[in-house]
Amino acid sequence: MNNFLSTLVILLTFSATSACSGNQGLQEKRNQTIAMADTLKKSDAEWKKLLTKEEFEVLRNKGTERAFSGKYNKHKEEGIYTCAACANPLFSSETKFESGTGWPSFFAPIAEENIGLEDDRAYGMLRTEVVCGKCGGHLGHVFEDGPKPTGLRYCLNSVALNFQKI
Ligand SMILES: [Zn+2]
Known part of the structure; x- marks a missing residue:
C-alpha cells in the first residue's frame, strides 16, 4: 500500500510538472509531425x-x-x-x-x-x-x-x- 501511495505521489508530481511547463501540447503536435514525416511513400x-x-x-x-x-x-x-x-x-x-x-x-x-x-x-x-x-x-x-x-x-x-x- 505504501508503495502504491508513493507511486501515486510521483505520478501526480510528474503531471503537475508537465502541466506547469506548458509544452505538453506542443510536444504532442511535434510528435505527430515526426510521425507524419515518417510515413513511407513508394511507387x-x-x-x-x-x-x-x-x-x-x-x-x-x-x-x-x-x-x-x-x-x-x-x-x-x-x-x-x-x-x-x-x-x-x-x-x-x-x-x-x-x-x-x-x-x-x-x-x-x-x-x-x-x-x-x-x-x-x-x-x-x-x-x-x-x-x-x-x-x-x-x-x-x-x-x-x-x-x-x-x-x-x-x-x-x-x-x-x-x-x-x-
Ligand atoms: Zn507498414
Whole structure:
C-alpha cells in the first residue's frame, strides 16, 4: 500500500510538472509531425521489389488471403505482430483471440496511432479497412463483434504481418 501511495505521489508530481511547463501540447503536435514525416511513400514498382507477390497483393492491392491459410491464424506465441512492409509494431499477442473466422484476430492495436482506419465500400458493403499507420499498407478490416473489453474484432491477413517473439 505504501508503495502504491508513493507511486501515486510521483505520478501526480510528474503531471503537475508537465502541466506547469506548458509544452505538453506542443510536444504532442511535434510528435505527430515526426510521425507524419515518417510515413513511407513508394511507387508500386518500388513496393514490388521489396515485397513478395502475396505480400504485394494484400498490402498494396487490398487483397485477402484464403481463410485458414495464413501462418498466424492459429499462432499462439507471445510477442509483437509488425507490418510486413515497414516493421511498424501493430498488434500484441496479448490482444489476440480465436475468432473461428480463419484469420488472425485481435481486439485492440498496440496504439491507436500505429494503425489507420478507412471506409471501404468495395463489394457493395460498407466496411472499415485497417491500414498500417506508417506505410498505409492494407492489413484487413475491423468489425464490431469482438470480445470485451473493446468489443472490436480486427480481422487481419497473416501475409501483411511479421512476428517478433518476446
Ligand atoms: Zn507498414
